[in-house]
Amino acid sequence: MSDSKSTELMEKIVSLCKRRGFIYPSSEIYGGINGFWDYGPLGAELKRNVKDLWWRSMVHYRDDVVGLEATIIMHPMIWKASGHLDTFSDPMSTCRQCKKLVRSDQALEMVEDAEWFQRLQQFYTATAQSLPIAVTVEALEKLEQSVRKKAPNLALVRAREAVSARLVESASSDGAEWSNETQFLRSVSTENPGNGYAHFPCPHCGGELTEPRPFNLMFKSHYGPVESEDNVCYLRPETAQAIFVQFKNVFETSRQKMPFGIAQVGKAFRNEVTPRNFTFRSREFEQMELEFFIKPDEAVAALAGKLATAADGAWQGVPQADWGWEVWHKYWVEQRVRFYENIGLAREDFVEYWQKPDELAHYARATVDILFRFPFGVQELEGIAARGDFDLTQHQKFSGKSTEVFDEELRAAWTKLDDATRQSIKARYESTVRESLVKRGFLESDAAIQATEFSTAYIEKLAKGYYVPHVIEPSAGVDRLILALLCKAYHEVVSTDEKGKSETRVVLKFHPRVAPIKVGVFPLLKNKPELVAKAHAVRDLLRPHMTVFYDESGAIGRRYARQDEAGTPFGVTIDFETLGEKPELLDTVTLRHRDDGRQERVAIADLLPRLLPLIR
């Protein structure tokens, strides 16, 4: 995944970022703080541009999305309802031998999948099913040989003589270590079976796992000056929950109708186990999230008379009244990829990963990861999840306040439906509920009863025009996108001068829309006051419309090179022809293009109309 070459490339990017003022380590003069990064002058511009472009495309260019800016610290109960309080504190164990980190709750499952583990199971079943147990040191030695390769750190392998002697001894006396399969397996994985907690072998090497330790991924604080259990609060680990919590307010005050979305850009905080890969996994980071609320499929079917599916490619077009959640989901995936294309990333830079049903989080119906080919691997940039009504239902449950919407049209439409249609909508819903209950481990019979109960209540509400909206959530990491843009833009150009000396220059080929500085303005020479004055005039002409960098120091080539490294797409040079040395070229300038060094002569009056469409 990440070889030395890609590491080298990342190191170059990191050092360029610092040298040119894109990204610095946070708190650097105090020695830095792991997992936190600051954006310098160029980085701040780049980030603003990215967030602005996202906001414009999501909110301003659409009739059906509005914005929200919520606080970072919110009522702690929100995190209980969302599940973050529970799922963000997984106990972890470390293997004493191979030092790998294992989630304690997954250890058993992982161990059971291991080949060597199955050998042990077979041995147990063959040997120990009846008492008294006839087991010899030789038999255990054979067993040890069969697992030695795959589980080199298993106690039975590490300390074969001691462990097998103990097991033989136990078999002939109390038989405690052979009392059941689990007990036996634990016994072969440790030298000291009696030292306190229940052992489990490491799934990777058979070694001994440490006691589970809690890992809490949420930043904790207190509101109010006195720290106590009663005023614990958390920095949000995602911005999305605020949107769900304010959903009713926004719905009632924005004059939006279903379906519609709420967008938010803001900081989020996660106490990552290991921040890694430059800014990719930071502990403080920024997200751009949209929660797009849609009618449940049953409501769409009742209103539109039919339900569009994803198969026909409808999602590529303009939203339609008959779209179910699947179409909306694909629609948003496509919208997001188009957004990335608009800011300089190419479709080929991405991998769309559709999560398999067994990988989905409990709240998600479908999730697509948009992965970017970073130098250090193919990694997630954005996740687009179809979350059903999970979140709004959770908050309804925990807050005791309704998150339902009332849909006048739905009520009217429902009264006009014939009985058969009503029944088929209900039947379809009922079977989905039943299936999901079974998947969650309910017995067929119980699931059927519950599903009938649920669907009856649900359809009754629907008939009156009430439902809890479902949601599609495109959630992108700003800092990750910045990093992707930097990696994509990074180019090295090797040039050889007439003396045969070659040198490597760096060019950041940002799309003009995201480039921190849009245009460099240069007088060809700085010791000619007329050139300087004219250059100032050009700078002032452009400045109200775009970021401009004026530079008069050093040779012109040097100034071009410096702007290339900052990713400035255009350079404007004022020379003697601008001043009228050749009358026909009066008031024209050189417009230089970063990516190919191409130069053209452009009238000053044409600069704005030329440049503006390229940077907007």
Added chain:
RNA sequence: GCGGGUGUAGCUCAAUGGUAGAGCGCUAGUCUUCCAAACUAGUUACGAGGGUUCGAUUCCCUUCACCCGCUCCA
């Protein structure tokens, strides 16, 4: 949190148990008519703390950050 590696000007790299050096960059000036020109001057460092020592950038310990691996998924 565990293991391995790294830490000297902004960058690349030297040297040394006794005052730290170069190239590039950067800043200013002279000059310069389109891709890191030249000249002059200036600029800046031993990651932090402690110990051994008459004296530590160098030896020892601790710590911090970064990189690689385990975990994570915006």
